[in-house]
Amino acid sequence: MTDSFLPRWTLKTEGTIMPDERLPMGQTVVVGLQHVVAMFGSTVLAPILMGFDPNVSILFSGIATLLFFLIVGGRVPSYLGSSFAFIGPVLVATGATVGSPNPNIPLALGGIIAAGALYFLIGLAVQMAGHRWVERVIPPVVTGAIVAAIGLVLAPIAISSASGVTPDNQAGTAFARWIAVTTVVAVGLVAVYAPGMWRRLPVLVGGAVGYFAYYVCANILGFGQPIDFAKVGQAAWFGLPTFQSPVFDMRAISLIAPVAIILVAENLGHIKAIGAMTGRNLDPYLGRAFMGDGLSTMLSGACGGTGMTTYAENMGVMSVTRIYSTLIFVVAAVIALLLGLSPKFGAFIGTIPVPVLGGLSIVVFGLIAAAAGRIWVENRVDFSNPRNLITVAVALVLGAGNFKLTVGGFTLDGIGTATFGAIILYHLLHLKQTASVVERPQAAE
Numbered sequence: 001m002t003d004s005f006l007p008r009w010t011l012k013t014e015g016t017i018m019p020d021e022r023l024p025m026g027q028t029v030v031v032g033l034q035h036v037v038a039m040f041g042s043t044v045l046a047p048i049l050m051g052f053d054p055n056v057s058i059l060f061s062g063i064a065t066l067l068f069f070l071i072v073g074g075r076v077p078s079y080l081g082s083s084f085a086f087i088g089p090v091l092v093a094t095g096a097t098v099g100s101p102n103p104n105i106p107l108a109l110g111g112i113i114a115a116g117a118l119y120f121l122i123g124l125a126v127q128m129a130g131h132r133w134v135e136r137v138i139p140p141v142v143t144g145a146i147v148a149a150i151g152l153v154l155a156p157i158a159i160s161s162a163s164g165v166t167p168d169n170q171a172g173t174a175f176a177r178w179i180a181v182t183t184v185v186a187v188g189l190v191a192v193y194a195p196g197m198w199r200r201l202p203v204l205v206g207g208a209v210g211y212f213a214y215y216v217c218a219n220i221l222g223f224g225q226p227i228d229f230a231k232v233g234q235a236a237w238f239g240l241p242t243f244q245s246p247v248f249d250m251r252a253i254s255l256i257a258p259v260a261i262i263l264v265a266e267n268l269g270h271i272k273a274i275g276a277m278t279g280r281n282l283d284p285y286l287g288r289a290f291m292g293d294g295l296s297t298m299l300s301g302a303c304g305g306t307g308m309t310t311y312a313e314n315m316g317v318m319s320v321t322r323i324y325s326t327l328i329f330v331v332a333a334v335i336a337l338l339l340g341l342s343p344k345f346g347a348f349i350g351t352i353p354v355p356v357l358g359g360l361s362i363v364v365f366g367l368i369a370a371a372a373g374r375i376w377v378e379n380r381v382d383f384s385n386p387r388n389l390i391t392v393a394v395a396l397v398l399g400a401g402n403f404k405l406t407v408g409g410f411t412l413d414g415i416g417t418a419t420f421g422a423i424i425l426y427h428l429l430h431l432k433q434t435a436s437v438v439e440r441p442q443a444a445e
Contacts, residue, residue, distance in 0.1 A: 006074040009327055017323040018278060019077050031323055032331030034204040036339070038317045038364060039081045039332075044349065045157070046082035047306050050090045051102025054349075055241035057082045059340025060305040064296030065333035068310070069326060071292035072285050077274060077324045079332055080296055083309035084154065085262045085415050086112065093252040109246035109301045111256025116297030116307065119260040123290025131286040134268060140379035142422045143269035144372040145392045149399025149418035150266065150312060151369025156402065158365050162358030175217070175224045176355040183210030183359025191320050202320055203360060210356035218353075227351050235347040241340060244304035260294075262419045263309050267293055270310045273371045276378035277315075278324050316367030319374075387429040395422040 007020035017023060023031065043061050044054040064080035072078075086108075093111055094104035102108070126134055138146075164176025187206030190198060198205060218224035271289055275282040289310070296308040314332075318324055339345040376383075383389050395418045397403075402414035412420065 007326070009325065015322075017325045019075055019280070019324050019326050022325045022327050023323065028325070028327055029331055030201065030204075031321065032328050033335060034201050034321075035079055035314050035317055035328060035332040036335045037207055037360075038203050038313045039079050039311050039336075040349070042084065042154075042311070042313055042361075043081035046084055046087060049087050050108070050306065051094075052105060052306055053242045053304065055340050055343070055346050056243065056303065056305045057300075057340075058336055058346075059241060060296075060300040060303065060308065062333040062336030062340060064300060064308040065329055065336070067296050067299070068289070068292035069330060069333070071295070072288045074326045076271065076282055076285050076289055077278075077318060077326045077329060078270065078289070078310040079314040079329050080293065080308045081311045081313070082306040083259075083263060083266075083297075084150075085259050085266065085309070086115070086256065086307040087413070089256045089259055093255040105244050105304065106247035107249050107252040108256065109244060109304065110248035111252040112301030112307045113246055113298050114248075114253040114257040115260045115263070116294045116299075116301060118257050118294075119263055119297060120291050120294030122260065122264055123287050123292075123294055125287075126290055127287025131283050134264070134286065135283075137427075138265050138268055138423060139426070140272065140375055141381045141388045141391060142395075142426050143265065143272050144375035144379075144381065145395035145422045146265050146419050147269040147273060147312065147375060148369045148372035148392075149395050149422075150269075150415055151365050151367075151372075152396060152400040153402055153414040153418070154361070154365040154368070155400070158358055158361035160358070161354050162362055164355055164358075173224070176358070179210060179214050179217070179224075179353065179355040180359035180362065182213045183207065183356050184362050186210060187360065187363045199321075203317055203364065206363075207352075207356060207360050210359055211352060214353040214356055224353075227353065229351060231347040232344060232351060235344040237344050238341055239343045242304065246301060259307065259416075262416055263293060263297075263307070264290060265419045265423070266312075266415075267310050269372075269375065270312060270315060272375050272379075273312075273315055274318070274324070276374045277319060312368040312371065313364045315371055316364045319367055319371065387426065390429065391422050391426045394425055395419075 009020055009022040012021040013024065022028060039061060043057055047054045047057040061081045068078060068080050090108045094102055094108050162177060162180030163172030165172045183206055186209035187202045190205045191202035194205070214224070215227055219226040267289055268286065271282050271286055293309055300306060300308050381388055398421050399414045399418040403417045405412045405417050
């Protein structure tokens with residue numbers, strides 16, 4: 001770390017690349033592209049599920065990542081993309097159907113801006129009063145449980161895509177599953193066996209292998225629905241996406257604004273996980289990270305985009321590649337900006353077969369859940385303590401089962417119930433611990 005506003009990145013060509021180190025420019029661009037690929041599935045899927053314009057979300061994921069980079073002084077490696085925590089509340093507030101055009105997007109945007117404002121204020125409080133109180137409210141055992149639950153909540157989405165499930169075919173197809181399996185295996189083989197720089201690009205290369213396999217099997221051999229490239233040729237190279245203005249409605253705000261609490265816990269878990277992966281204490285940047293997320297969410301919502309959050313998908317890529325340079329995310333953000341302004345790119349993205357995205361999602365969402373293990377190990381969480389064990393157990397099942405709960409008109413999905421359930425249960429069980437429970441001296445609760 002340095003006392004300057006931004007780090008002075010030192011060049012490094014092999015081994016683990018730390019946040020204040022950098023790869024040669026060519027490798028930086030390629031790895032940045034891989035992070036764009038990693039974020040793409042979720043950043044596009046979330047707005048599609050809520051009825052938003054995916055190109056707007058791609059554009060603002062780039063803007064949000066650059067804004068976050070500046071606010072944290074280039075010291076926290078993170079990519080910001082569409083948050084899944086908004087999906088349930090937005091659908092309830094707007095009365096929209098999953099995956100269908102949303103006629104009430106302006107109402108949702110007002111609520112998203114309110115959530116971003118609340119998130120920013122929490123970050124400001126953390127920056128002024130310190131981060132210790134957040135850690136007392138959400139300790140490592142809880143943050144790990146929330147991170148794991150997020151991965152498990154997303155698992156059915158990955159499996160549905162990998163299976164080729166559609167509204168007309170709920171059973172999926174064997175062809176789709178084999179393409180997804182091919183993609184998963186390709187990612188694993190590249191990550192473990194590929195030579196040199198290629199080993200650092202498992203998501204990008206594995207996705208390309210899956211795409212090529214699908215093209216050969218569907219377009220040439222006729223085993224599946226062929227990829228249609230007609231819209232790619234017709235689309236313009238550059239053009240603005242469709243922006244929308246917010247409408248502030250108290251009912252929608254009351255339903256959507258509390259999502260900020262989930263984002264705090266989610267981002268806290270992400271920062272802790274990145275700190276564990278890099279071996280660096282990133283806690284002093286928690287307040288700024290929260291404010292960066294909050295401002296990004298407000299800006300995105302003001303123009304028709306979804307709420308933004310640091311992406312665990314890109315944490316998974318960092319875990320595999322061991323490249324944590326923050327400059328990677330500047331490159332990824334610029335690429336996302338350019339892609340968000342390209343209708344042709346949007347058309348090409350539309351050609352990526354769903355089973356390929358499903359295969360990539362299986363790997364990346366699984367890495368999200370697995371990141372919880374590192375949080376627990378690094379913080380020496382004591383699972384012989386029933387308080388810790390029960391907290392984690394309940395959160396995992398709430399997430400895996402996507403348990404939904406309506407409280408005062410606010411509907412929580414699996415991420416929400418796992419988040420609030422873990423926090424409340426942990427502190428409830430702390431009110432009176434059994435005398436027979438003896439904690440290990442250095443174990444984290």
